[in-house]
Amino acid sequence: MTQPRPVGVPILRLGDVLVTGLLNELDDRAAIAFTEELTARISAEGARGVLIDISRLEIIDSFVARTLMELTTVSRLLGARVIVAGMRPPVAITLVELGIELVGVETALNPEQGLAALGWRQAQEPLGGSRRGAAR
Amino acid sequence: MALPGDSTVASRRPKPAPRAGDGEAGVPVTRQVTHQVRTEEDLLAVRHAVRAATVEVGFGIVDQTRVVTAASELARNAYVHGGGGSLTIEQVRGPAGRGLRLVVKDDGPGIADLDTALTDGFTTGAGLGHGLGGARRLMDEFTVHTGAGQGTVVVATRWTVR
Amino acid sequence: MSTSEAAVREQLTRALQERDEEIADRWVALQLEQALLGTDISEAELREEADSLIDALVPGLESDAPAERVVTSHPGLHQAVVGLSLRRARSGATPTATSLAVLALKEALLKAVQRETRDAEELFATAVFINRLLDVAGALSFETYVEGREEIIRRQSQQLMELSTPVVRLWKQVLAVPLIGTLDTARTQIVMENLLQAIQDHEALVAIIDITGVSTVDTAVAQHLMQTVNAVRLMGADCVISGIQPSIAQTIAQLGIDLSTILTRATLADALAAAIKLIDGPGPGGDEGESR
Incomplete structure (x- = not known):
């Protein structure tokens, strides 16, 4: 066994949320390494939420789909809620035709909305410049 | 050859473009490249090659994604279950338009029960068990030749015009 | 010679x-x-x-x-x-x-x-x-x-297909596709592709598929509608189907197609109301999920 290639996407921490992403060049070994690293970090840092940006994935086959579903399940068991954000339209169509609905995986249109769902809000307005009335 | 356990399944969408035989004859092949599927790196390389071919043939982005995804499923099957094999990309020309045909071969143990293997959720390896059946749904024509102990050949075609 | x-x-x-x-x-x-x-x-x-x-x-x-x-x-x-x-x-x-x-x-x-x-x-x-x-x-x-x-x-x-299946923006982050006439597989495919692209372009949170003008639905089309709804969900948006005619509702029931997981409304107006509610859904503060 050779060393797994680095996945290339660092896992950032924002408070109790971990933010990361998948690249298109994800082979099986990298996918496994990614899952392991992420679950280790969730557990070590007590993360409550995980945001995975998949907007760079040009295809999702059943292997990557399984990786995402397992990640979601494992994270849930560790007490973290996973949101997968930014799936491209052709990828969504193909997945549905493959018969994979990513059951149990929460999705968001883009990382911003995913973060919002995880409890993060837009940065506070600078002093004196409140564009909107009541915060949503 | 009618060995016991030898099974073939073919499927085609309603209103098929041309007759495609079983991958050797039928419509003219304008270009043909074979890639080995022996390592995980090969799986990525095959995906790139298939993507480039879909662009060349003139598929839209959604069809490109369908064909590359199907190729990924089939190549992974050959790698995981067949112990490695090859994937041949053929650019074909039918009466109604151009197409891309994938011929995926392995010398593995073969598929003992093809009908079950084509059922969603059935898996013997790492995946969701949507590989074969899913790939069939993503392509217009799909033929499997297999049997216990004789390897597997999958021929799958998608046309630009349907 | x-x-x-x-x-x-x-x-x-x-x-x-x-x-x-x-x-x-x-x-x-x-x-x-x-x-x-x-x-x-x-x-x-x-x-x-x-x-x-x-x-x-x-x-x-x-x-x-x-x-x-x-x-x-x-x-x-x-x-x-x-x-x-x-x-x-x-x-x-x-x-x-x-x-x-x-x-x-x-x-x-x-x-x-x-x-x-x-x-x-x-x-x-x-x-x-x-x-x-x-x-x-x-x-x-x-x-x-x-x-x-x-x-x-x-x-x-x-x-022609694209002309016959326009995606319109009804509200901030709400899109609608009014479908009219006969739905076949090719058209539902185009609808799906256009709708998903529009969702991405407009960062829409809810997509309404209005089938008031659709006269018949068969199994294949119903399946495609289901697929569209699922694809919309995968992208992270919600889908509402409105305007199901009584005869179509009957067909769907008779065909045994399960639409129970899909949000449906009688009219486009009801669907829009539901959509707006969905967008404002998380409630004040918008931090649902904290209690998990």
Whole structure:
């Protein structure tokens, strides 16, 4: 066994949320390494939420789909809620035709909305410049 | 050859473009490249090659994604279950338009029960068990030749015009 | 055969080089005479086509390819024939006229060689060679023409489909596709592709598919609708189906299709209300999920 290639996407921490992403060049070994690293970090840092940006994935086959579903399940068991954000339209169509609905995986249109769902809000307005009335 | 356990399944969408035989004859092949599927790196390389071919043939982005995804499923099957094999990309020309045909071969143990293997959720390896059946749904024509102990050949075609 | 092919090629090349003007003139005249064009391709354009094809023939003949492979194997020549045929296809000429036009070049070539030699055997050999050389061009032209027309038809039907399935923005982050008429697989596919793209472009959170104007739904279409809803969800948005007619509701029930996981509303207005509620859903603070 050779060393797994680095996945290339660092896992950032924002408070109790971990933010990361998948690249298109994800082979099986990298996918496994990614899952392991992420679950280790969730557990070590007590993360409550995980945001995975998949907007760079040009295809999702059943292997990557399984990786995402397992990640979601494992994270849930560790007490973290996973949101997968930014799936491209052709990828969504193909997945549905493959018969994979990513059951149990929460999705968001883009990382911003995913973060919002995880409890993060837009940065506070600078002093004196409140564009909107009541915060949503 | 009618060995016991030898099974073939073919499927085609309603209103098929041309007759495609079983991958050797039928419509003219304008270009043909074979890639080995022996390592995980090969799986990525095959995906790139298939993507480039879909662009060349003139598929839209959604069809490109369908064909590359199907190729990924089939190549992974050959790698995981067949112990490695090859994937041949053929650019074909039918009466109604151009197409891309994938011929995926392995010398593995073969598929003992093809009908079950084509059922969603059935898996013997790492995946969701949507590989074969899913790939069939993503392509217009799909033929499997297999049997216990004789390897597997999958021929799958998608046309630009349907 | 006493006249070798090499000699014929040489003869032909000389004629093409020395009498290029003459050949082009004759070819253009023949095409005009055929009057089969039925298009608005001008004489000047014909002349231009003729010049480029004749120019390409000379280097084409220099290759080692056998006569019937010259046109397809020489890139410049191939391109000249393909370009000509596509132009005809776009301007509405018939496929027969297009390949006849290419074949008329035979006569123009032979006439030019005739001016060089009177030897019957030589002329015969040349005629045979020209036939082998240009029959392929005629076939290529026909094939290209057909492909070109298909491309046009494909583009038009695509445009027509897109016209008949507009995605409209109803509200901030709410999109709707009003479907009218008969839904078939091809159309539901286009709807799905357009809708998903629009969701991404507008960062929409809810998509409403309104089927008030749809008269019938069969299993395949219902399945496609389900797929669309699932794809919308995968992208991270919600989907509402509105305007299901009583007869369609019955069909769906009879077919045993399970739409229970899909949010449905009687009218587009109700669907919009539901959509707005969904957007404002998380409630004040918007931090649902903290309690998990």
